[in-house]
Structures are given as C-alpha cells and as structure tokens.
Amino acid sequence: METSQNIIELNDVSVSFDGKIALSSLSLLIKKGERIALIGPSGAGKSTLLNVLSLSNVSGTGNIMIDGQPPSFYRNRKVRAKKIGVIRQQFDLVNALPVIHNVLAGKLADWSLFRSVLSLVIPQEKIMAEQALSRVGLGHKILEQTGSLSGGEQQRVAFARLLVQQPEIILADEPVASLDPARAEDVLGILTKLVQEENQTLITSLHSVDYAKKYFTRVIGLREGGMVFDLPVDQLTDRHLKELYKLRETSE
Secondary structure (H helix, E strand, O other): OHHHOEEEEEEEEEEEEOOEEEEEEEEEEEEOOOEEEEEOOOOOOHHHHHHHHOOOOOOOEEEEEEOOEOHHHHOOHHHHHHHEEEEOOOOOOOOOOEHHHHHHHHHOOOOOHHHHHHHHHOOOOHHHHHHHHHHOOOHHHOOOEHHHOOHHHHHHHHHHHHHHHOOOEEEEEOOOOOOOHHHHHHHHHHHHHHHHHHOOEEEEEOOOHHHHHHHOOEEEEEEOOEEEEEEEHHHOOHHHHHHHHOOOOOOO
8 A cells, every 4th residue: 555655764863053963863754645743842853854854955864765765866856846845934935926926936846947937927837826726725816916915825825836846745844833823723724635635745843732633643742853752643642742841950
C-alpha cells in the first residue's frame, strides 16, 4: 500500500548555530500522506527542522533521505519544487501584484524565463489559477491586488499557489501565527482538507496544541533541539504536554 512508504527519513541529524545546539541527534520516519504537527516552546528547533526538511542550506551532521533520495538529488530547482513546497508565516507573496500572478508563481520552476516574464503581462495557464483559487474559496478575487486581501485570504492565496505547484510534501512554518482564532481555524481546515484530497504529506509547526489535536494525525514534541515525544494525536496526554513545556528551575 502506497501510504506505508517512508517519504522522509532522518537519521541522527544534528544542527548547531554559533555553538548553540538547534537540533540534537534527531531520527525520524515520516510516511506518505501523514499530517504531522511540530509543537514545543520557542527555540525548540521546529523551524530548524523544517529548514532541514526543505533542503535549505542548513549545515549539520547525519543523514537525510527524501523519497529514497539524498539531498544532492534535489539540487535541480524543478525536481525540488515537485517534491517539496513551503509555506511561511509571511506567506511570501508579492503584495503589489494581482492574486493571479502570485498563484501562478507556483509554476515558475516549470516555466522558461521567457514564459515566466510573459506571464507577468499575459497570465499563462489562467484556468489552472482559477481552479486553484476556487478550491480555496477565492475564485472571485483572482484579479484583485494581493496586498488588499486580509491575512487569512493571503494565506489561502499561498495555498492556491501550492495547488498549482503540486509538491508531494508541504512544510508549513507557523502558517496561522498572524491570524485571529476564527481565521486560523478556517485556514487550517482548508489546508488539511487540500492535502488529504491530494494525498500530500504535511508537516507544520504550531504554537497551539488544540490545533495540533484537531487537524493533525501525529504530533512531535520538540524541546531544546531534542525530541520529547512522537505520538499519534489520540495518544497525546496532559502528562506529555507538561513534560514538553515544563519550566527549568532557576535560582535567584
């Protein structure tokens, strides 16, 4: 069965910045189609782990395999774009451009330079953009300036861009941190629905344990660069959370 396939394998991965440990001997197996929430205190290593998985230039030790291939296999931008898509807190949108151009940015890795430049004048594959925006409930906003949209709408534009890109793995770094609770629920509901429909693998860092429990199938707790637990969401208990978020004793 396809879902038994490990799409991500980390073995003994460690990363340090300026002598400070960001990830410590982390080993991890992730199957195709899983929806995983990374939780833990600030500075726990969640963003560093996502950067490692995105194959950003993070120097460290240990072995990484993405769908059975080492990072060197994904040096080509087109190959990497088909495998991995990234959503950041800031959405990475160009506010001065109409929504359609930000959505079609998901195709830039596939297009030639000429076609990419032409698309700024005459949008290429407009129907694809329309379909993607309709799936996130923004079909009527296709020609609006991206900067005029609300935060939740901008995040949905970023999702539409991923629908156009069609990566197998989506990495989302605090995708709802800047949104109010109602919009955050809306955005997470759309995101998790889309990845299930597309059979994509989703790994998301979150501050909210409640969102992790509601929208994800597996929860990984990180603290000080190490893994505290890795559990199916229905096995997560208050005891696990107290251990994860416990404050270290400080002396006056």
